Amino acid sequence: MPEIFRDHGYRFFFFSREAEEPIHVHIESAEKYAKFWLDPILLAESHGFLSKQLKEIRELIEKHEQQIRKKWDEHITTHRQSQN
Secondary structure, three states, X not given: OOEEEEXXXXXXXXOHHHOOOOOEEEEEXXXXXXXXXXXXXXXXXXEOOOHHHHHHHHHHHHXXXXXXXXXXXXXXXXXXXXXX
């Protein structure tokens, strides 16, 4: 579970076995969880977050979008190479 960054108490990360899915990011904080697609930035699922928190998370994704994309590309490339 590669962590991308932490901001405002949220942890942004990937799961290694999701390389076949479109680019996305997982977010958790305490017992709350969400998943956002990046093309376009849309909420895929959420458990426990309030709408205000989801808005804040979306804004953080927008702010860090290039970093997320870079980490995704690096991680997925490395993961695929290790499987060959």
